[in-house]
Amino acid sequence: MITETKTSLNEQTRERLLAVARVVFSENGFKQSTVREICRRAEVNIAAVNYYFSSKEALFAATLNFEPLLTLCKKINQGSVCAQERLLNFIHDFLMQLLDKNEFSMQCQFMARELAEPTPVLGKIVQEAIAPVHQFVANLVCEIVGNKISEAELRRCVFSILGQCVYYRHAQPVIQRLHPQLRYDHREIESIAIHIGEFSLAGLKKIAKNQCP
Amino acid sequence: MITETKTSLNEQTRERLLAVARVVFSENGFKQSTVREICRRAEVNIAAVNYYFSSKEALFAATLNFEPLLTLCKKINQGSVCAQERLLNFIHDFLMQLLDKNEFSMQCQFMARELAEPTPVLGKIVQEAIAPVHQFVANLVCEIVGNKISEAELRRCVFSILGQCVYYRHAQPVIQRLHPQLRYDHREIESIAIHIGEFSLAGLKKIAKNQCP
DNA sequence: GAATGTATCAAACGCTTGTTTTAAAGTCAA
DNA sequence: TTGACTTTAAAACAAGCGTTTGATACATTC
Numbered sequence: 001m002i003t004e005t006k007t008s009l010n011e012q013t014r015e016r017l018l019a020v021a022r023v024v025f026s027e028n029g030f031k032q033s034t035v036r037e038i039c040r041r042a043e044v045n046i047a048a049v050n051y052y053f054s055s056k057e058a059l060f061a062a063t064l065n066f067e068p069l070l071t072l073c074k075k076i077n078q079g080s081v082c083a084q085e086r087l088l089n090f091i092h093d094f095l096m097q098l099l100d101k102n103e104f105s106m107q108c109q110f111m112a113r114e115l116a117e118p119t120p121v122l123g124k125i126v127q128e129a130i131a132p133v134h135q136f137v138a139n140l141v142c143e144i145v146g147n148k149i150s151e152a153e154l155r156r157c158v159f160s161i162l163g164q165c166v167y168y169r170h171a172q173p174v175i176q177r178l179h180p181q182l183r184y185d186h187r188e189i190e191s192i193a194i195h196i197g198e199f200s201l202a203g204l205k206k207i208a209k210n211q212c213p
Numbered sequence: 214m215i216t217e218t219k220t221s222l223n224e225q226t227r228e229r230l231l232a233v234a235r236v237v238f239s240e241n242g243f244k245q246s247t248v249r250e251i252c253r254r255a256e257v258n259i260a261a262v263n264y265y266f267s268s269k270e271a272l273f274a275a276t277l278n279f280e281p282l283l284t285l286c287k288k289i290n291q292g293s294v295c296a297q298e299r300l301l302n303f304i305h306d307f308l309m310q311l312l313d314k315n316e317f318s319m320q321c322q323f324m325a326r327e328l329a330e331p332t333p334v335l336g337k338i339v340q341e342a343i344a345p346v347h348q349f350v351a352n353l354v355c356e357i358v359g360n361k362i363s364e365a366e367l368r369r370c371v372f373s374i375l376g377q378c379v380y381y382r383h384a385q386p387v388i389q390r391l392h393p394q395l396r397y398d399h400r401e402i403e404s405i406a407i408h409i410g411e412f413s414l415a416g417l418k419k420i421a422k423n424q425c426p
Numbered sequence: 427g428a429a430t431g432t433a434t435c436a437a438a439c440g441c442t443t444g445t446t447t448t449a450a451a452g453t454c455a456a
Numbered sequence: 457t458t459g460a461c462t463t464t465a466a467a468a469c470a471a472g473c474g475t476t477t478g479a480t481a482c483a484t485t486c
Binding site: 046056 | 472474476477
């Protein structure tokens with residue numbers, strides 16, 4: 001006889017479904033993921049998805065969690081270091097969330113996926129996660145270059161920084177074929193963060209100098 | 214009575230199928246594109262795909278054409294300008310192929326798509342298009358920084374440059390929502406190319422200085 | 427203990443996908 | 457004109473998808 005109460009069992013099924021869905025969605029994206037695979041890996045009947053979440057799309061929406069990404073930005077703003085240092089910290093933590101296999105960071109990878117494969121919830125993701133991050137980086141860039149650049153140039157600087165970071169996640173299948181020996185362990189991520197940081201700070205300074213010679 | 218000969222009619226069907234397939238695949242990617250939509254837009258019977266190409270995948274492979282991308286690299290190497298100038302030219306032309314709505318440039322966009330959505334022909338694409346481009350950029354970087362950086366650092370420099378470029382294509386759905394007024398006309402692409410060029414050259418110089426102080 | 431509401435399950439539904447079949451139409455040389 | 461061949465066409469096929477159904481087992485309440 002099973003001793004657990006009814007509610008704990010229910011939540012167990014629901015939570016297991018959510019946990020597996022997060023993994024599957026982040027692995028294969030929304031469209032490519034199938035309800036059947038999620039249920040199989042969660043050892044749950046197919047009908048459970050519609051029973052607990054009413055649809056695949058609602059399950060996908062329920063797996064979204066932008067807190068790690070937003071708290072990352074907040075935490076970095078709390079420190080009293082200079083803007084350059086804060087940018088370096090952001091790049092490092094952002095890359096960690098993007099590339100580390102940590103299950104808590106997985107949420108952040110939706111952002112990278114969503115860029116290439118828009119789903120019905122793209123609007124929500126842009127509004128609640130991507131836009132704040134872009135604004136956060138834009139503010140940092142403004143501080144670093146001293147508010148002297150145009151809006152268009154500011155936008156391009158933000159794209160340059162985020163583009164470098166996201167490429168590692170986005171182009172992973174290709175990178176793996178180009179450099180099969182490459183692994184994203186902590187040391188490698190650290191090196192990438194330092195590279196992008198130095199590269200970007202130098203770029204920003206050049207842009208600032210160009211606009212105000 | 215139709216006056217055209219048999220062979221010209223055949224080729225017309227085949228070619229029309231190929232032309233439409235190129236557009237549809239570049240619009241929606243491989244998986245999302247359907248044989249039915251391609252045939253409908255080409256005003257051709259569904260069975261034509263398997264009759265002329267034997268499968269959807271073979272049709273997709275037949276639409277691949279990396280010549281524009283490879284001739285771009287060759288053409289830039291032919292000039293006798295310095296490496297920095299050649300890098301700026303590459304960034305400009307690469308962005309044009311990535312962002313311009315020119316139908317000849319559409320082929321190049323497969324590369325960006327393939328990064329995020331690997332298909333059965335990814336291996337061929339990497340081998341014949343992506344790897345040569347990476348190598349081309351790596352050679353330019355080597356010339357610019359004077360061969361003084363490690364293999365890992367060289368790889369990261371290439372990623373930084375290509376990552377910035379590809380982001381504009383890759384994140385287009387998101388960018389469109391963040392900046393609805395933004396259009397990729399020739400003037401805008403020109404500005405982006407100048408930005409990425411300056412940004413990257415400054416970054417490369419900093420990396421070179423770091424490694425050899 | 428009967429009634430009620432919840433959770434699970436196998437099965438099927440309706441739909442779309444890529445692919446195949448089968449027959450008809452057209453082409454062209456002998 | 458006949459016969460061989462290529463091209464087109466509508467229909468059907470098998471497989472996969474998200475979703476729904478209806479029955480069953482269970483826990484809780486009266």
